[in-house]
Amino acid sequence: MSVARWIGVDWGTTHLRAAVIGAEGEVLADLSSGAGMGQLSPETFEPALLQLIEPFLGDHQRPTPVIACGMVGSRQGWREAPYRSVPCAPVDPVALVSAPVTDPRLTVHIVPGLSQTAPADVMRGEETQIAGLLAARPNWDGVLCLPGTHTKWVQVSAGEVVSFRTFMTGELFALLGAHSVLRHGIASAGWQEEAFAAAVTETLARPERLAADLFGLRAAGLLHGLDGETARARLSGLLIGAELAAARPYWLGQDVLVIGAEEVSGAYRAALALQGVTAGTVPGRDAVLAGLAIVAAGFLKGSTV
Amino acid sequence: MSVARWIGVDWGTTHLRAAVIGAEGEVLADLSSGAGMGQLSPETFEPALLQLIEPFLGDHQRPTPVIACGMVGSRQGWREAPYRSVPCAPVDPVALVSAPVTDPRLTVHIVPGLSQTAPADVMRGEETQIAGLLAARPNWDGVLCLPGTHTKWVQVSAGEVVSFRTFMTGELFALLGAHSVLRHGIASAGWQEEAFAAAVTETLARPERLAADLFGLRAAGLLHGLDGETARARLSGLLIGAELAAARPYWLGQDVLVIGAEEVSGAYRAALALQGVTAGTVPGRDAVLAGLAIVAAGFLKGSTV
Numbered sequence: 279m280s281v282a283r284w285i286g287v288d289w290g291t292t293h294l295r296a297a298v299i300g301a302e303g304e305v306l307a308d309l310s311s312g313a314g315m316g317q318l319s320p321e322t323f324e325p326a327l328l329q330l331i332e333p334f335l336g337d338h339q340r341p342t343p344v345i346a347c348g349m350v351g352s353r354q355g356w357r358e359a360p361y362r363s364v365p366c367a368p369v370d371p372v373a374l375v376s377a378p379v380t381d382p383r384l385t386v387h388i389v390p391g392l393s394q395t396a397p398a399d400v401m402r403g404e405e406t407q408i409a410g411l412l413a414a415r416p417n418w419d420g421v422l423c424l425p426g427t428h429t430k431w432v433q434v435s436a437g438e439v440v441s442f443r444t445f446m447t448g449e450l451f452a453l454l455g456a457h458s459v460l461r462h463g464i465a466s467a468g469w470q471e472e473a474f475a476a477a478v479t480e481t482l483a484r485p486e487r488l489a490a491d492l493f494g495l496r497a498a499g500l501l502h503g504l505d506g507e508t509a510r511a512r513l514s515g516l517l518i519g520a521e522l523a524a525a526r527p528y529w530l531g532q533d534v535l536v537i538g539a540e541e542v543s544g545a546y547r548a549a550l551a552l553q554g555v556t557a558g559t560v561p562g563r564d565a566v567l568a569g570l571a572i573v574a575a576g577f578l579k580g581s582t583v
Numbered sequence: 584m585s586v587a588r589w590i591g592v593d594w595g596t597t598h599l600r601a602a603v604i605g606a607e608g609e610v611l612a613d614l615s616s617g618a619g620m621g622q623l624s625p626e627t628f629e630p631a632l633l634q635l636i637e638p639f640l641g642d643h644q645r646p647t648p649v650i651a652c653g654m655v656g657s658r659q660g661w662r663e664a665p666y667r668s669v670p671c672a673p674v675d676p677v678a679l680v681s682a683p684v685t686d687p688r689l690t691v692h693i694v695p696g697l698s699q700t701a702p703a704d705v706m707r708g709e710e711t712q713i714a715g716l717l718a719a720r721p722n723w724d725g726v727l728c729l730p731g732t733h734t735k736w737v738q739v740s741a742g743e744v745v746s747f748r749t750f751m752t753g754e755l756f757a758l759l760g761a762h763s764v765l766r767h768g769i770a771s772a773g774w775q776e777e778a779f780a781a782a783v784t785e786t787l788a789r790p791e792r793l794a795a796d797l798f799g800l801r802a803a804g805l806l807h808g809l810d811g812e813t814a815r816a817r818l819s820g821l822l823i824g825a826e827l828a829a830a831r832p833y834w835l836g837q838d839v840l841v842i843g844a845e846e847v848s849g850a851y852r853a854a855l856a857l858q859g860v861t862a863g864t865v866p867g868r869d870a871v872l873a874g875l876a877i878v879a880a881g882f883l884k885g886s887t888v
Contacts, residue, residue, distance in 0.1 A: 353805070354767075361806075393802075393805075393806055394802075395806065397795075397799055397802075398799050398802035398803040398805075398806050398807055399798070399799065399802045400801075400802045400805055400806065427764075428764070428798060443795050444795065444798040444799075444802070445794040445795050445798065446763065446764075446794050446797045446798050447794055449763050449764065450763075450794065453758045453759075453762055453763060454758075457758055457762060458751065458754050458755075458758060459732075459733070459751075459754065485790055485791035485793075486790035486791070486825060486828035486829040486831075487829045488790075488793070488825070488829070489750040489751050489752055489755065489822070489825060489826050489829060490702075490748050490749065490750050490826075490829050490830075492751045493704070493733055493749040493750065493751050494702055494703055494704065494749075496705075497698075497699075497702075497703040497704045497705045497749070498703040500658070500698075500703075500705055501666075501698055501700065501703050501705065502703055517794070520791060520793070520794060521794050521795075523791035524791040524792045524793070524794060524795050525795075
């Protein structure tokens, strides 16, 4: 079994994912579990991490550095890593916050999230993806869309995050589909491209109708037999359309890149294409790994190991 | 113990409420339980009802008629009562649908809800409240707002429901406050009038910002120490403001009456007052009882008992 040079961890509310990196920068292992921050208390972070990475640790004389980003650094996380305030570079290797560990074979260093004073906003994890993107495209200026539970729209210029705005679109989609009256008529999977497109166009033009259009999904199921897959695509389209209406200053006439998982990135790309915006895509996992590598490189250079 | 002349039942998703009416139209008892439709199957509706009303039933030679409105008549209810289509009078005593009973001491008659073809929409229960209002004010024309889990805006003219629109505002408020990331910063009670008013004005002017303003509550809690009561009032204001933006054609320059429980009616009245609309209020319980009485009077006149 190889020993890790360092380990990069993406630790969100519902997931824990670790990339074990070897001496030459190669990925020795890509590990994941469902031990997200949401189900952990400060003292259970270390065992949850060790369960995944223990086979790759060196001995206590050369502890393996773990670089972690995401909700692990929140107030409810392992150790709070205070936000850095925009405008600023997405990451700063000297601003890492160390988490307390009992096992001498590892050290843990958390990447701080970013905050914005007005309008009040925060991110944790996305800053590392942004750093990863800028590592691959050093002079890129433009707008990033990072879809997810809390979708971020981010303006990047001259290597810095200038401003950003968070939308609860993904969380609303999940709550409405699983816990509201709409759950009776929304399939858990499936898609209908035209229904999605029509719904995007509708709320983009008349975003104020969202709360009524949502109940309309239920009524259309009862009265007109709207099927679950079409309803699912339409729910997604209504929410993304309303988001695009609010995020218009971000994407209108801009160079847009979507960073995220393929399914949800595809929905955003399709919605933007309807507005005449051709957006590129960067896989979210690639971006976070590249960002952790940037932080690790700075950390390892500065460390005395 | 007195015997009921008839019993009026308001049976929603989460509640069951029965008014026992005597020979002179007086209320003998006002009973309620948590046995809402959501936790019942077709065969458990009768026992749930008997548990409340059995002491007031006559014998099998003079069975007591029960008039019921609300979700009890939905597809997941005791017996489906097909919607009546608007425009139409809110209730029609000869359109009642009988539910199957095993106890010979009662008969059960369900008030159908209303449907609208385009835009697709449905109501169950509110039609009875509207009938109750019109019983008290026979020539009233105008717009009704019935706030609740699924708030209804209803245009009434010449004794008929002309059109209506449903907003999921109440359900969104409950889901976001209890199940989303906002739950960390939203108090379960408490109010802050100015924060409510500012939020109403914000989303009424810029409804498309809702999904971003929602996450802003979380960020303001983390960064600026926004307290839970203010956050609660602000969440309510953001949602009601967005609803008012969409319902503008209903209330602008109209005679508006709010039918509902006092707390939520007060919030809607306050929001409307900010727009220069002085809305009256009718307690929801009074309206539903009056509506059930109208239906019962027609039913008893037509029955052979």
